[in-house]
Amino acid sequence: MYQKTDIAPTPELIDKIERQIGRAPRGIQAISATDSLGTPLVVRMHSIVDKKPFPTLYWMTSELLKKEISHIEARGEIKALEERLIEDPEFLAQYHASHQDYIDQRWHHMSPEEQVFAEQAGFVKLLKEKGVGGIANWDTVRCLHTQYAHHLCGHNVVGQWMDETFGIADLIP
Secondary structure: OEEEEEEOOOHHHHHHHHHHHOOOOOOEEEEEEEEOOOOEEEEEEOOEEOOEEOOOOEEEOOHHHHHHHHHHHHOOHHHHHHHHHHHOHHHHHHHHHHHHHHHHHHHHOOOHHHHHHHHHHOOHHHHHHOOHHHOOOOOOOOOHHHHHHHHHHOOOHHHHHHHHHHOHHHHOO
């Protein structure tokens, strides 16, 4: 069972995340989803890191989820999803709404100073047009990991589909 959270990254949580991803993390703003034991599943990143836009807002840290979702990708599900986007206008509209939710959340979680910097640096267009995981073409699916990370923290139709089809959320302790 997962929990949506908004936890500041303590040294103990940073250590856990470092063990999960195999390196020291940088740019973490908050832990946005944990399992029932408090282990981070998804972190929310600052939108501006080292004075450059960071490509993704939500970053999956869970080894279990990364592994399971990699198996789904390896079976060719991204191609199947993209075909569904072409054939199902309602699903496509929901997918576009997921991208907009992601953009809205990204801007919402930026401090006023980050927003001013983004405006002055000319990043606003990029930050308000690039969707889940930094994707520019909202009619394609690039990575199921970023879709699912967003699902655990916001509204994402692909993540919902993954739960309904593969029971991903049921795997979370």
